[in-house]
Amino acid sequence: MIKTFRYRIKDSTNGAKLDEMARAVNFVWNFCNETQEHALRWNLRWPTYQDLCKLTAGSGKELGLHSQTVQAACEQYAIRRQQFKKRRLRWRGRRSPGWIPFKASGVKVDGDAVRYLGQGFRFWNSRELPGAIKSGSFGQDARKRWYVNFAVDCPEDQPTTGTKHIGIDLGLKTLATCSDGTKIEAPRWYRNRQKRLAEFQRKRKPRKVRNLHAKIANRRRDFLHKESARLVNECELIVVGDVSSAKLTKTNMAKSVNDAGWSMFRNLLEYKAIARKVVYREVSERFTTQTCSCCGAIGGPKGRNGLEVREWVCGECGAVLDRDVNAALNILRLGHQSLLAEVR
Numbered sequence: 001m002i003k004t005f006r007y008r009i010k011d012s013t014n015g016a017k018l019d020e021m022a023r024a025v026n027f028v029w030n031f032c033n034e035t036q037e038h039a040l041r042w043n044l045r046w047p048t049y050q051d052l053c054k055l056t057a058g059s060g061k062e063l064g065l066h067s068q069t070v071q072a073a074c075e076q077y078a079i080r081r082q083q084f085k086k087r088r089l090r091w092r093g094r095r096s097p098g099w100i101p102f103k104a105s106g107v108k109v110d111g112d113a114v115r116y117l118g119q120g121f122r123f124w125n126s127r128e129l130p131g132a133i134k135s136g137s138f139g140q141d142a143r144k145r146w147y148v149n150f151a152v153d154c155p156e157d158q159p160t161t162g163t164k165h166i167g168i169d170l171g172l173k174t175l176a177t178c179s180d181g182t183k184i185e186a187p188r189w190y191r192n193r194q195k196r197l198a199e200f201q202r203k204r205k206p207r208k209v210r211n212l213h214a215k216i217a218n219r220r221r222d223f224l225h226k227e228s229a230r231l232v233n234e235c236e237l238i239v240v241g242d243v244s245s246a247k248l249t250k251t252n253m254a255k256s257v258n259d260a261g262w263s264m265f266r267n268l269l270e271y272k273a274i275a276r277k278v279v280y281r282e283v284s285e286r287f288t289t290q291t292c293s294c295c296g297a298i299g300g301p302k303g304r305n306g307l308e309v310r311e312w313v314c315g316e317c318g319a320v321l322d323r324d325v326n327a328a329l330n331i332l333r334l335g336h337q338s339l340l341a342e343v344r
């Protein structure tokens with residue numbers, strides 16, 4: 001299994017050298033884009049990865065790059081053009097975060113330094129690599145900080161020892177409510193920092209805006225990683241509602257939807273579940289808030305308008321239901337149903 005490990009490059013290291021190489025990579029990238037434009041203009045065959053490699057062969061030395069880096073840039077160009085079904089890609093310029101791809105044989109890791117083309121770049125060695133490096137890159141974040149990423153061939157994860165079956169209702173008030181009654185609170189960093197962000201924007205301080213955005217993104221990712229890892233550790237079945245943030249982003253709920261990061265949470269849950277042999281399903285969340293999880297009667301609060309209703313009493317069986325826990329229980333039931341249907 002290939003996993004990526006990211007390490008922050010120390011500020012004391014030779015960052016200027018990385019900036020210089022990143023400019024050279026941009027040059028290669030833009031050359032690919034020019035070649036593509038030329039082909040478009042004259043109605044020629046689009047250059048393939050092999051074509052681009054041939055055209056750039058031998059340029060590494062002049063550009064101060066490893067030949068593998070030049071090739072990797074060409075490869076990424078060809079891949080992304082296909083992936084995004086684009087006729088041409090965006091130019092890479094001074095504003096693009098720096099990016100220098102490499103192959104395993106092009107670098108050597110020695111303690112807390114990675115050697116590339118005879119240069120040593122020191123990084124914060126926060127955790128040991130669990131396997132052999134396959135490939136990697138130097139990359140910059142929005143704050144223009146340098147990182148080194150290693151794609152590592154890791155041993156398979158141990159299957160989970162968890163036994164819980166859990167349905168998860170993704171929400172606005174709380175990020176997620178589990179069918180066992182536990183709630184995962186959505187941290188409101190983004191909202192809390194809105195004021196500061198607006199102030200920076202008003203005062204036209206783009207760097208501060210960028211820094212704040214990067215900080216928020218880092219913390220959110222960290223939080224979602226931890227929560228999804230915990231759930232996968234405890235469960236053997238996870239069922240999630242298919243609520244789409246795309247629909248809600250159009251309404252005034254957009255802020256808190258973005259805050260919660262549903263889709264990222266679902267993606268993390270899914271890939272961690274697969275890696276640890278946890279059964280993961282997504283089910284339609286239609287009627288999950290209105291249906292009583294005790295007797296199945298439909299009588300609960302309707303749609304998003306009923307959002308302020310946190311608790312309700314079922315008219316049929318008299319059960320007192322927490323809106324979100326009830327929905328999570330229904331989601332779990334739907335998950336069980338779909339699993340049974342798969343067996344038949």
Ligand SMILES: [Zn+2]
Pocket residue numbers: 292293294295296297314315316317318319
């Ligand atoms: Zn009922």
